[in-house]
Amino acid sequence: MADLTLYHGLLALIPGRVRAGEPMKKHTSWRIGGPADIFVEPGNRRELQLVVSFARDKGIPLTVIGAGSNLLVSDNGIRGIVVKIGNGMARVFTVGNEITVEAGAKLAVVASTARDAGLGGFEFSTGIPGTVGGAVAMNAGANGSAVSALVKNVLILNFDGNFVGKSKEDMSFSYRRSILHSEPAIIVEATFTCYPRDKKLIREEMADYLKKRKASQPLCYPNAGSVFKNPPGDSAGRLIEATGLKGVRVGNAQISTLHANFIINLGSATAKDVLALIEHVREVVNSRFGVDLQPEIKFTGYD
Numbered sequence: 069m070a071d072l073t074l075y076h077g078l079l080a081l082i083p084g085r086v087r088a089g090e091p092m093k094k095h096t097s098w099r100i101g102g103p104a105d106i107f108v109e110p111g112n113r114r115e116l117q118l119v120v121s122f123a124r125d126k127g128i129p130l131t132v133i134g135a136g137s138n139l140l141v142s143d144n145g146i147r148g149i150v151v152k153i154g155n156g157m158a159r160v161f162t163v164g165n166e167i168t169v170e171a172g173a174k175l176a177v178v179a180s181t182a183r184d185a186g187l188g189g190f191e192f193s194t195g196i197p198g199t200v201g202g203a204v205a206m207n208a209g210a211n212g213s214a215v216s217a218l219v220k221n222v223l224i225l226n227f228d229g230n231f232v233g234k235s236k237e238d239m240s241f242s243y244r245r246s247i248l249h250s251e252p253a254i255i256v257e258a259t260f261t262c263y264p265r266d267k268k269l270i271r272e273e274m275a276d277y278l279k280k281r282k283a284s285q286p287l288c289y290p291n292a293g294s295v296f297k298n299p300p301g302d303s304a305g306r307l308i309e310a311t312g313l314k315g316v317r318v319g320n321a322q323i324s325t326l327h328a329n330f331i332i333n334l335g336s337a338t339a340k341d342v343l344a345l346i347e348h349v350r351e352v353v354n355s356r357f358g359v360d361l362q363p364e365i366k367f368t369g370y371d
């Protein structure tokens with residue numbers, strides 16, 4: 069239940085951008101998740117800083133999300149303030165071979181901006197949904213590359229309310245990980261270094277990746293992409309498929325019959341359904357292959 073005093077306090081600071089009891093299923097690609105006590109989508113970085121200072125002063129937990137394409141949000145929702153970095157912070161600038169992007173911009177917009185400017189580098193990301201903030205935090209990757217290959221530097225806002233510049237090295241990138249996993253903060257902006265490339269070649273490579281994705285991923289059902297990380301030298305999808313679990317259901321959550329590392333929402337799946345399926349997959353894969361699959365998705369609202 070939202071604390072209405074806090075809600076009105078934040079609303080006074082940022083009129084029109086704060087909601088109480090917002091259903092998180094409206095903000096996740098799985099279409100799953102209970103209510104956020106207080107939900108705010110800042111219109112710019114100054115408003116974001118006001119939210120962070122407010123949360124710090126009142127001692128309220130802060131949860132940061134982008135497009136929610138990698139999140140399993142609890143059926144009980146999220147306590148405290150959820151801050152969504154979205155359209156209010158989505159400017160994209162290109163200077164020479166460098167692209168500087170606010171964290172709320174869609175990764176797809178950055179990839180098409182690079183393509184149209186004749187800049188190579190983002191081709192690999194074709195079809196990865198979500199924002200630049202989410203992509204940098206998760207070190208999103210595909211087709212043998214990842215966002216970290218292009219990052220030059222990142223501007224973050226820490227939970228004390230200060231803006232801090234980070235170099236690529238400071239970000240401690242590894243497979244689907246960055247420093248944000250151990251030191252929570254908010255990505256505000258990132259600068260990427262690309263390289264000149266023929267637009268036609270970029271377009272062809274992107275079209276090829278998109279075609280492969282459409283053929284191999286269950287894109288007509290709500291999902292959150294790959295649920296598990298690939299274990300070293302293997303593929304989570306291959307292991308799950310080999311156990312014969314494709315098509316298995318818990319409630320309205322189902323292991324995709326198209327791609328075994330995707331769990332789809334058949335209509336009204338709950339986070340509880342998805343969690344039960346995740347646990348089942350881990351147990352079966354572990355007992356069959358001795359591999360302890362690690363989730364790639366982030367669990368939110370379970371503290």
Ligand SMILES: Cc1cc2nc3c(=O)[nH]c(=O)nc-3n(C[C@H](O)[C@H](O)[C@H](O)COP(=O)(O)OP(=O)(O)OC[C@H]3O[C@@H](n4cnc5c(N)ncnc54)[C@H](O)[C@@H]3O)c2cc1C
Binds near residue numbers: 137153254287
């Ligand atoms: C159909 C489909 C296909 C996918 N394919 C891929 C793929 O090929 N490769 C891949 O890597 N991923 C893939 N994903 C997963 C997802 O798209 C990526 O992880 C994406 O980068 C997440 O971005 P987001 O904005 O949705 O982040 P969210 O899901 O909102 O958040 C993910 C994490 O990032 C953090 N975060 C988000 N924004 C910020 C910010 N501004 N500052 C600090 N932290 C932030 C959140 O706190 C959370 O921990 C896929 C998902 C779907 C649905």
